[in-house]
Amino acid sequence: NLSSRLQETMRKLRGKGRLSEKDVDQALREIRLALLEADVNYKVVRDFIGQVKERATGHEVLSSLTPGQQVIRIVNDELTKLMGGTQAKLTLSSRPPSVLMMVGLQGAGKTTTAGKLARMLKGQGHRPLLVACDIYRPAAIKQLQVLGEQLEIPVFSMGEQNPVDIAKAALSHAQKFNNDVVLIDTAGRLHVDEELMEELVQIKAAVNPSEILLVVDAMTGQDAVNVAESFNTRLELGGIILTKLDGDARGGAALSVKAVTGKPIKYIGVSEKMDGLEPFYPDRMASRILG
Amino acid sequence: ITTGRKVDESLFEELEEVLIQADCGVTTAMFLVDQLRDRAREEKITAAEELRKVLMEEMVALLEKNAAPLKTPEESPYVIMVVGVNGAGKTTTIAKLAYRFKQENAKVLLAAGDTFRAGAIEQLGVWAQRLNVDLIAHQEGADPAAVAFDAVNAAKARGSDVLILDTAGRLQTKVNLMSELAKVHRVVQRELGRDLDEVLLVVDATTGQNALSQGKIFAEAVPLTGIALTKLDGTAKGGIVLALANELDLAVKLVGVGEQYEDLQDFDARSFAAALFG
Numbered sequence: 368n369l370s371s372r373l374q375e376t377m378r379k380l381r382g383k384g385r386l387s388e389k390d391v392d393q394a395l396r397e398i399r400l401a402l403l404e405a406d407v408n409y410k411v412v413r414d415f416i417g418q419v420k421e422r423a424t425g426h427e428v429l430s431s432l433t434p435g436q437q438v439i440r441i442v443n444d445e446l447t448k449l450m451g452g453t454q455a456k457l458t459l460s461s462r463p464p465s466v467l468m469m470v471g472l473q474g475a476g477k478t479t480t481a482g483k484l485a486r487m488l489k490g491q492g493h494r495p496l497l498v499a500c501d502i503y504r505p506a507a508i509k510q511l512q513v514l515g516e517q518l519e520i521p522v523f524s525m526g527e528q529n530p531v532d533i534a535k536a537a538l539s540h541a542q543k544f545n546n547d548v549v550l551i552d553t554a555g556r557l558h559v560d561e562e563l564m565e566e567l568v569q570i571k572a573a574v575n576p577s578e579i580l581l582v583v584d585a586m587t588g589q590d591a592v593n594v595a596e597s598f599n600t601r602l603e604l605g606g607i608i609l610t611k612l613d614g615d616a617r618g619g620a621a622l623s624v625k626a627v628t629g630k631p632i633k634y635i636g637v638s639e640k641m642d643g644l645e646p647f648y649p650d651r652m653a654s655r656i657l658g
Numbered sequence: 659i660t661t662g663r664k665v666d667e668s669l670f671e672e673l674e675e676v677l678i679q680a681d682c683g684v685t686t687a688m689f690l691v692d693q694l695r696d697r698a699r700e701e702k703i704t705a706a707e708e709l710r711k712v713l714m715e716e717m718v719a720l721l722e723k724n725a726a727p728l729k730t731p732e733e734s735p736y737v738i739m740v741v742g743v744n745g746a747g748k749t750t751t752i753a754k755l756a757y758r759f760k761q762e763n764a765k766v767l768l769a770a771g772d773t774f775r776a777g778a779i780e781q782l783g784v785w786a787q788r789l790n791v792d793l794i795a796h797q798e799g800a801d802p803a804a805v806a807f808d809a810v811n812a813a814k815a816r817g818s819d820v821l822i823l824d825t826a827g828r829l830q831t832k833v834n835l836m837s838e839l840a841k842v843h844r845v846v847q848r849e850l851g852r853d854l855d856e857v858l859l860v861v862d863a864t865t866g867q868n869a870l871s872q873g874k875i876f877a878e879a880v881p882l883t884g885i886a887l888t889k890l891d892g893t894a895k896g897g898i899v900l901a902l903a904n905e906l907d908l909a910v911k912l913v914g915v916g917e918q919y920e921d922l923q924d925f926d927a928r929s930f931a932a933a934l935f936g
């Protein structure tokens with residue numbers, strides 16, 4: 368793993384006497400490799416290493432008896448800082464019902480995560496309403512309805528109508544039936560699909576969400592920055608949810624997405640089941656990414 | 659990137675950067691660029707455009723190393739099992755395959771082997787209905803091996819030309835789910851009395867290096883015959899298939915380029931390599 372590789376690199380360097388800036392560069396090269404293998408975006412890695420270099424060539428490393436350890440500690444520190452604190456809190460409106468929107472690429476885990484969030488909110492004493500705004504994917508509405516039944520949470524659906532109309536009707540329904548949080552599940556879409564991105568903009572304009580959550584698959588590679596940037600530019604995201612972290616993907620997309628949008632990663636998906644949602648801890652993610 | 663440039667170290671580094679940004683991974687990117695450096699030296703290449711051409715050749719050679727189209731049908735039924743991680747595009751790819759075979763006048767039977775996920779059986783049911791093909795399905799929560807058993811025997815009894823088996827998405831790290839997959843595969847083999855014609859691993863083109871872990875572990879559970887790379891209509895380059903070819907000898911047979919049943923293409927190494935640099 369990186370820690371042992373770095374120790375080895377530093378051990379060889381240490382044998383030469385006092386550590387120089389050039390030696391630290393070598394260690395940073397190992398770090399860079401680890402981050403790229405973890406799927407952190409190329410440019411994000413470059414910027415990050417540049418940022419870390421100053422601290423890594425400072426006194427705390429060059430005079431240390433275990434410079435390898437120091438470099439890792441600094442990198443871990445900086446990574447954790449970069450990914451923000453733990454912000455496992457949804458932005459709700461002071462005047463309910465609040466509207467939350469799940470958006471993201473095809474297959475990222477939006478529908479499953481909508482169910483998980485609804486379950487969490489219900490457990491906190493809220494009265495959530497799930498809304499089926501994916502009118503394209505075969506049996507998408509059915510999928511949400513099955514989850515709603517399992518969770519005993521109501522699902523609002525109007526079949527294959529205009530998603531903007533469905534969202535508006537769901538909001539009125541929530542007001543009428545006293546649901547204080549409305550979770551809108553939207554269809555997966557490509558960030559380069561103009562028409563579908565415009566649909567999201569229209570849904571947002573119609574129901575004024577208190578938070579738009581981008582759902583990102585933890586195994587996403589270099590493309591994560593493009594996706595996050597597009598969705599954020601078009602919609603102004605409130606936060607990000609990283610799914611499928613119960614696998615062995617290193618999850619470098621977490622760093623890429625945070626670096627390019629500045630938006631907090633709030634929760635992580637850790638199973639297919641409805642209780643598989645946890646707060647995002649940046650320090651744990653940092654260690655996972657470094658490997 | 660190469661127009662009007664001279665061949666120097668910075669150019670090699672930039673080419674490596676392009677490969678890494680396409681998700682080829684550092685190992686495979688370095689492998690390709692090291693090969694390129696050797697050839698540049700041997701062939702005394704001084705024009706950057708020539709260098710790019712050689713890199714294309716290297717990439718195509720790697721991709722075509724173990725490449726093959728879908729197996730030609732021999733015995734009936736022609737059986738395809740589709741596997742992969744959650745949300746990769748298995749069910750949609752099956753719909754596309756069903757359409758393709760229907761266009762060739764084959765009698766297609768689908769099997770709803772995902773008995774776990776909410777709405778999974780219904781999802782395949784909608785496709786079956788749209789494509790006017792038969793579907794073998796049990797109830798949600800049924801044993802996927804039982805569905806597979808019934809599907810093979812139904813295909814034989816009905817004289818189906820093609821049987822395509824859907825499976826539940828699963829992360830390769832879930833040992834019990836991987837043994838379930840191996841069991842389903844064994845059941846199909848046994849009922850068929852021979853090997854399956856295709857066992858396709860569906861990989862999302864947006865996937866990063868984790869695809870290598872997927873390829874390795876799924877291949878340990880079932881004998882993969884190829885990869886179906888989905889969502890190449892997005893901005894992800896899908897360079898991970900170069901790493902899969904380089905490190906695991908896995909070849910891409912099919913490419914998904916959209917959400918409709920016509921959006922399936924045979925893999926073409928040359929156009930894939932060109933698009934990666936485009």
Ligand SMILES: Nc1nc2c(ncn2[C@@H]2O[C@H](COP(=O)(O)OP(=O)(O)OP(=O)(O)O)[C@@H](O)[C@H]2O)c(=O)[nH]1
Pocket residue numbers: 471472473474475476477478479480501504507553554555556582610611612613635636637638639643744745775827829
């Ligand atoms: N293991 C695991 N699987 C997950 C997680 N989140 C979602 N999934 C699975 O990923 C697959 C896709 O999830 P969906 O909720 O259908 O994804 P989606 O974003 O709604 O998909 P589209 O609506 O087609 O864009 C399903 O098989 C889910 O069960 C997670 O945290 N862990």
Ligand SMILES: Nc1nc2c(ncn2[C@@H]2O[C@H](COP(=O)(O)OP(=O)(O)OP(=O)(O)O)[C@@H](O)[C@H]2O)c(=O)[nH]1
Pocket residue numbers: 473474504555557742743744745746747748749750751772775778825826827828860888889890891892913914915916917921
């Ligand atoms: N743009 C695009 N979307 C695709 C492609 N293939 C599949 N999808 C979409 O990806 C999402 C997931 O597809 P599914 O077929 O449900 O994936 P799956 O692997 O069966 O998912 P699970 O059964 O939950 O593991 C759906 O929204 C599909 O429409 C493709 O080639 N391009």
Ligand SMILES: [Mg+2]
Pocket residue numbers: 477478479501507552553554555
């Ligand atoms: Mg969905």
Ligand SMILES: [Mg+2]
Pocket residue numbers: 748749750772778824825826827
């Ligand atoms: Mg499926």
